[in-house]
Amino acid sequence: MKSPNSSPKTLPKYTLWFILFISLVYLFYTLNLIYPSRTCTQNPLLSPQPITSSFASNQTDISPIHQNTKTPEKTQLHHVVFGIAASEKLWHRRKNYIKLWWRPREMRGFVWLDKPVLGNDVKDKDTLPSIKISSNVTSKFKYTNKDGHPSAIRISRIVSETVRLGLEDVSYALAKALEKMQDRCIERYPDLYGSDDRIQACMAELGVPLTKEVGFHQFDVYGNLFGLLAAHPIAPIVSLHHLDVVEPIFPYVDRAQALERLKVSMKLDSAGLMQQSICYDKAENWTVSVSWGYAVQIFQSIVSARKMEIIQKTFLNWYKHADDYTAFAFNTRAFRRNSCLKPSVYMLSNALYNPSLNRTASEYFRYLTPGPKCKQGRAGPLRVEVYKQARSICLGQGT
Incomplete structure (x- = not known):
């Protein structure tokens, strides 16, 4: 046995040289990872890049730790550019509709006319979008639809003309x-009727489907819109269509005045405007429909x-000889002519907000339609009041 004080054996020389060799290889490998060769062509997206405090002529150095991580801003009104098509002939009347909703200091957009307007009022510059003239190239496109007008091509092209302005x-x-x-797409559809038809056709070629938004009233009708608006679904109302060929949405006033009255409710609760609520009075055997900010029916x-929920047909087809059952993109029900089956109709007269109670009050006057009166049951009151708080609606009777 070896004594405790004996010294260990020394390693052979070849073993020492082997350990030294392995150590040097490991050292060079480690240094190569830390300081890669500058003579190699490197992928700048994969290789580490020096971080400097200055910018080269064609290079931006960004640290992955300190780069700008600002959250993109949500879409706001100032991100939207409105392209509005109109004609010089009708501009003096159509501009009054735009004045009702245009916000000069908050909105961006342009009105595209077919030719300059003579004698345009200087005051309109402060209340309307800027006016531009569409390029005179639409005459080169074919238009073969016998029921429409070639101006539909010009109207559809304001999309391209607005984009070419290069707004940021x-x-x-x-x-x-x-x-x-x-x-190029327009040339393939000379038989289509309107501008919206052409835009949808081009979207289809791009593989983009339409999203149905029930608040867009893109309906081609004549006459009285009451049935359409009084049955508005639970969704924000976004647009009205063909205002010059339909009756004013409120009686006894012109079209612009009717829209001005609708703005009273719109300013108080635009998200709930016109949306129909249905309730029942069992004691009176009544069905009550409240289209808030517009009308009440009893x-x-x-x-x-x-x-x-089915729309009463108070309006006429765009095409006079169209089939009632296939002419619309929605279901309709007949508007009853029997005086006992027709509802008592009340139209908005005023609306206001009470901050102390945190609720909105709206008042509706009875619209007396011509014809015989129903002698069955009890007639509705002369006016009704509707109180709206959060998602609840209360109905009160006037005298």
Whole structure:
């Protein structure tokens, strides 16, 4: 046995040289990872880059730790550019509609006319969008629809013309894609009727489907819109269509005055405007429909909610000889002519907000339609009041 004080054996020389060799290889490998060779062509996206405090002529150095991580801003009104098509002949009347909703210091947009307006009022510059003239190239496109007008081509092209203005800070990927191919696309659809038809056709070629938004009233009708608006679904109302060929939405006033009255409710609660609520008074055997900020109807019978949601046909087809059952993109029900089956109709007269109670009050006057009166049951009051707080609606009777 070895004594505790004996010294260990020394390693052979070849073993020492082997350990030294392995150590040097490891050292060179480690240094190569830390300081890569500058003689190699490197991928700047994969290789580490020096961080400097200055910018080279064609290079931006960004640290992955300190780069700008600002959250993109949500879409706001100032991100939207409005392209409005109009004609010089009708501009003196149409501009009054735009004045009702245009906010000069908050909105961006342009009115595209077919030719300059003579004698335009200087005061309009402060209340309307800027006016531009559409390019005179639409005559080169074919238009073969016998029921429409070639101006539909010019109207559809304002999408491209607005994009070419190059405005900054706009959300408009689809518009830019349309601008690149719209003229070629228009040539393929000479038989279509309107501008919206052409834009939808070009969107289809780009593989972009339409999103149905029930608040867009893009309906081609004549006459009285009451049935359409009084049955408005639970969704924000976004637009009205063909205002010059339909009756004013409120009686006894002109079209612009009627829209001005609608703005009273719109300013108080634009998200809930016109949306229909249905309730029942069992004691009186009444069905009550409240289209808040627009109208109230009282039926002297119990009508199912399912039926109340179907639009009353108070308007006429755009095409006089169209089939009533296929002419619309929505279901309709006949407007009853029997005085006992027709509702008592109340139209908005005023609305206001009470901050102490945190609720909105709106008043409606009875619209007396001509014809015989129903002698069955009890007639509705002369006016009604509607109180709206959060998502609840209360109905009160006037005298």
